[in-house]
Amino acid sequence: MGTLNGTGAIVTGSSRGIGADVAQLLAAEGASVVVNYRQKAPRANKVVATIEAAGGKAVAVGADLTAPEGAAALIAAAQENFGALNLLILNASGGMETTMGEDYALRLNRDAQVDMVKAASNVMPAGSRIVFVTSHQAHFIDTVETMEAYVPVARSKRAGEDALRNLLPELEDRGISLVVVSGDMIEGTVTATLLDRATPGAIEARREEAGRLYSVSEFAAEIVRMATAEVPTGHTEYVGGAKDFLAKS
Numbered sequence: 001m002g003t004l005n006g007t008g009a010i011v012t013g014s015s016r017g018i019g020a021d022v023a024q025l026l027a028a029e030g031a032s033v034v035v036n037y038r039q040k041a042p043r044a045n046k047v048v049a050t051i052e053a054a055g056g057k058a059v060a061v062g063a064d065l066t067a068p069e070g071a072a073a074l075i076a077a078a079q080e081n082f083g084a085l086n087l088l089i090l091n092a093s094g095g096m097e098t099t100m101g102e103d104y105a106l107r108l109n110r111d112a113q114v115d116m117v118k119a120a121s122n123v124m125p126a127g128s129r130i131v132f133v134t135s136h137q138a139h140f141i142d143t144v145e146t147m148e149a150y151v152p153v154a155r156s157k158r159a160g161e162d163a164l165r166n167l168l169p170e171l172e173d174r175g176i177s178l179v180v181v182s183g184d185m186i187e188g189t190v191t192a193t194l195l196d197r198a199t200p201g202a203i204e205a206r207r208e209e210a211g212r213l214y215s216v217s218e219f220a221a222e223i224v225r226m227a228t229a230e231v232p233t234g235h236t237e238y239v240g241g242a243k244d245f246l247a248k249s
Helices: 018-027 040-055 070-082 104-121 146-163 166-175 190-198 201-209 216-226 243-246
Strands: 006-012 032-037 057-062 085-091 129-135 177-183 236-239
Touching: 018 032, 018 040, 018 057, 018 085, 032 040, 032 070, 032 129, 032 243, 040 177, 040 216, 057 070, 070 104, 085 201, 104 129, 104 146, 129 146, 129 216, 146 177, 146 190, 146 236, 166 177, 166 236, 190 201, 216 236
Parallel strands: 006 032, 006 085, 032 057, 085 129, 129 177, 177 236
Antiparallel strands: none
């Protein structure tokens, strides 16, 4: 019996990378998972197929979180396919894209996160959990400088975190906890690759500062651990290399 048997979960942005690993690890613990994608259906279907081949339950749902109907589509999928929504992993992130408009980072990293939480909390029972995934570079952006190419993403993700924290009293009244997982640069992610392209040597420099950087699978495991960890609502879990950020704050 898995620790998440009977849990209906949504993982936003889970057709690849960290989100895909999170979805598979949750399913391995017994959760039934809505795998969310924006455009790449084949990737999401591959994640679902992997989960099902291992005996788990999952469904792929295309939904743009910045669109009004995005959150509703994911929530409906969880309810219709699994009968409940008890766990929401807010993994979707962006803002370094060059074709999505100047305000895309804020629309996705703040507005869409708030809309998703407000809609989900209407159907999540007491005892449910929401996990917001962010980076040290975003979490500490008000006190620690980051790479110029990442500033729009960092500021919008911090704005999203602040907006979600403003919802803590309302969530607590409903018996729903919110946990923030903040990670350092993660080896092998699209964001890390783009940052290293914009600032050659950025990954190596950060690796030296932090001692080591987590892999996608390692970070995903920490996110999944926080899905059931006995921590108070509003808790921030720092994953990898946070000491220097905390020292500068």
